[in-house]
Amino acid sequence: MKLERVASDDPRDVLRALRHAVLGAGPAVALGAGEHLPAEVGAGTAAVITTSGSTGVPKSVAIGRNALIASAFATAARIGEGAWLLAVPATYVAGVQVLVRALVNGREPAVLAGAFRPGPFAAAALGMASHENGTRVPTYSSLVPAQLQRLLDAAESDGEVARALRSFERILIGGQALAPAVRERAEAVGARIVRTYGSTETSGGCVYDGIPLDGVDVAIVDGEVRVSGPTLADGYVGDPHRTAELFPTDAAGTRWYRTGDGGERADGVLRVTGRLDNVIVSGGVNVSLDRVEAAVRGIAGLESAVVVPIDDERWGQGSAVVAAAATGLDEVRTLDLVRAVVAGAVGPVARPARLVLVEALPLLASGKPDRAALRRRFGGAKKN
Known part of the structure; x- marks a missing residue:
């Protein structure tokens, strides 16, 4: 499969490229700051996402179209279908998944352009209102905790921001832990929040409010959270050793991703306790x-x-x-x-x-x- 880099960070350019990569015959899309990527990647690859992450360690993750689609369908099965607002960078996995969810649902996503600010976010969110056959189309978005906190701060004095937060059927919050106080503030304003857990290697969030999405399994091995299922990435481009180490296959033939996070499960609910390192x-x-x-x-x-x-x-x-x-x-x-x-x-x-x-x-x-x-x-x- 040919790999082509999207020349800009413009979400509309990323959307056009993903439309071909996910719903068409390709080529695969290279996103992020990856250098020295090959001209060809494995068959079925839809995207190679390179990010340094919060710790500064670069990684280029190859994700198959089937994994992205499986994640999008599993999300719809859990929280419902509707229209999506892109408010996170399109070149990160959370942004890619917002766009893929819109693509597989046959709807154009709303896009928040430029730097994130509460005012434009509220305008974009409230401008999404639409109806089909007399029924309101549910709306969804994905944010990181810092964005949610900015919106909550603004909502204290801006009724439009508060109304925008309440307008979504669900708002996915991922990327880092959500402070309980922030979640309580969100609930008080009427926002319907879903905490997600996942990474680029799992095609984004794959555990919602502690419960794995359909088809996803979670195990705790030696205190480490491991994830399996159809949303797993193919591995790391140009790094077979790292791929083998972090994507092992067990004796039963099940492929897992070693997250590097500590965790525990009680009554089927996952609680992540933090990075093991x-x-x-x-x-x-x-x-x-x-x-x-x-x-x-x-x-x-x-x-x-x-x-x-x-x-x-x-x-x-x-x-x-x-x-x-x-x-x-x-x-x-x-x-x-x-x-x-x-x-x-x-x-x-x-x-x-x-x-x-x-x-x-x-x-x-x-x-x-x-x-x-x-x-x-x-x-x-x-x-x-």
């Missing part, structure tokens, strides 16, 4: 920074904070909380509160040593925090 050793004790971050994000004003590892002369490693400065936020008192909350939720050894207030957190194009940049600026090398 996002662990520091402080005073000889393993501390999950994802658990620390989850505790910190439960504090008002710190819903988007990021926890990074730092060097500690006494304990070997510690952590720092980096947050956007909020009006009236007292640094000393807030750090004391953070340390008390983390001690209660995770344990005294996990208490962050520092609180760093910045004007704004650096973000990737996907809307996720740029953790690699934050570690370079404020953190220390991991020693575990």
